[in-house]
Amino acid sequence: MIEVRKYLASDKDAWDTFIDCSKNSTFLFKRDFMDYHKHKFDDFSVVVFDQHKLIAALPAHSIDSQTIASHLGLSYGSLILQKDEKLQRILLIIFELLKFLRSLEIHKIIFQEFHQFYNTIPSDEVVYGLHLLKAELNLRQIVSVINLQxxxxxxxxxxxxxxxxxxxxxxxxxxxxxxxxxxxxxxxxxxxxxxxxxxxxxxxxxxxxxxxxxxxxxxxxxxxxxxxxxxxxxxxxxxxxxxxxxxxxxxxxxxxxxxxxxxxxxxxxxxxNYFDFGTSFDSDCMNFELLNWKETFGARAFSVDTYEIKTENYQLLMNYLPTESVMESL
Incomplete structure (x- = not known):
């Protein structure tokens, strides 16, 4: 049975251990990194358990009473997942996560994608989930990256x-x-x-x-x-x-x-695998002088997207979940 709740300070050790062994995370998601600027961001991180085992984590903070973001104080965000999680199970996790947030009257998530080239193994299940949820793309930037191999x-x-x-x-x-x-x-x-x-x-x-x-x-x-x-x-x-x-x-x-x-x-x-020069945007406008300088070292573009997810759309995932999981959730 999947349980979703807000992160507690007592979860720190379990959270950090989970970050170390997940498939789509870096040390930026460790609590000592996230919490160094906790005075600037009202933390709204969420944890997902199955039989008391942590299986997913959402680093997030409040924007207002009805909106959270993952995570605008970091270079990227994501729903952090175990290495062995498969597509249908991940859709179930997203379903339960959004349903939980909706129950707290959170209506919207500003969701930064994790940069694909940081993944240890393929991990675009969340991106597919965004498509099924009809998430709206509200920002697309690029980062300049060298393939070192x-x-x-x-x-x-x-x-x-x-x-x-x-x-x-x-x-x-x-x-x-x-x-x-x-x-x-x-x-x-x-x-x-x-x-x-x-x-x-x-x-x-x-x-x-x-x-x-x-x-x-x-x-x-x-x-x-x-x-x-x-x-x-x-x-x-x-x-x-x-x-x-x-x-x-x-x-x-x-x-x-x-x-x-x-x-x-x-x-x-x-x-x-990669050398990441980061973005070349000043106030969301491309700084082409900076971009050209990075490209002279052989860097080329990866797109990085930010979406708006309506939590009420969790119901759109129901047809993609195992019947028994939907029945348990209702």
Whole structure:
């Protein structure tokens, strides 16, 4: 018998263990990552059990009294599932989940898709479920991704800049502290170019690194011992993702970023399936200058979609479920 309820703090260990062994998740769904910004988001995560065993989890937060989202404070969302779950059973889980939310007078879910290339095994059952539910597509973006096992060559400019950086003696190092990069490169650049600040404060990124030291990594480029460029990488099982990328004027002119990413792509993360440069959108508008820069490294597009799901549409799944499951649920 499937049981659905809201997440409780006492579920933390079971949740985190489940995230580690599911087929469509990364460390971003761990509670220590989600809860670092709990002051910004009113958590509305949901757990699904079968015979007291956790079989699905929805990382989510409230938008208003009738709307939740999965999860706008993260790079992606999803309904997290066990590796061995099959299509019809997943449709049943979605059915019970939406019925539960409807009983709480939640009428709508803003649902971010999980990025397909992060999956450990095929996991598009939820996407098929969205189709059956007549979910409405309300946002489509792209992320720029390099297939590390079948790479497209860099452009001539990227290779030339990398060689220039090598000739100048620029060094790339992994560091365990974020102060230098945040204070000398990232914050000044974002302030000057966009009048903005990093999503994570220095204190927050340090706290997250302390919780996930193997997943959150900082790489800096130096000239004569002075930092001139850097990048913060979120590493998961199959993917290395660029969370922050920035260089000062000397870093841009010297080819420091070209050397930095060449080393990450060709050496540090060459064993991964993908290198994810993330999106190139400013306020939902494509930044083609940024996109073109990523594509010169051989990155190409994956689409990432956000849907609106009406919880009342759970009934549309009834014809796709085993008869006995529907009867138990009524």
């Amino acid at each position: 079948d790479r497209i060559s860099y452009t001539k400019n990227r290779r030339r800049n990398r060689n220039k950086a090598l000739q100048l003696g620029i060094m790339v190092k992994e560091v365990s502290e974020f102060d230098e990069y945040w204070n000398e490169i990232l914050i000044p650049n974002l302030k000057e170019r966009y009048n903005a600040y990093p999503t994570h404060t220095l204190q927050e990124i340090t706290q997250l690194h302390d919780s996930f030291p193997e997943n959150i990594r900082q790489f800096n480029a130096y000239l004569n011992g002075k930092i001139i460029a850097g990048t913060t990488i979120f590493e998961s099982r199959n993917v290395a993702r660029v969370q922050y990328n920035s260089a000062n004027q000397l870093g841009k002119q010297s080819g420091a970023s070209d050397l930095l990413y060449s080393e990450l792509i060709e050496s540090v993360f060459k064993h991964k």
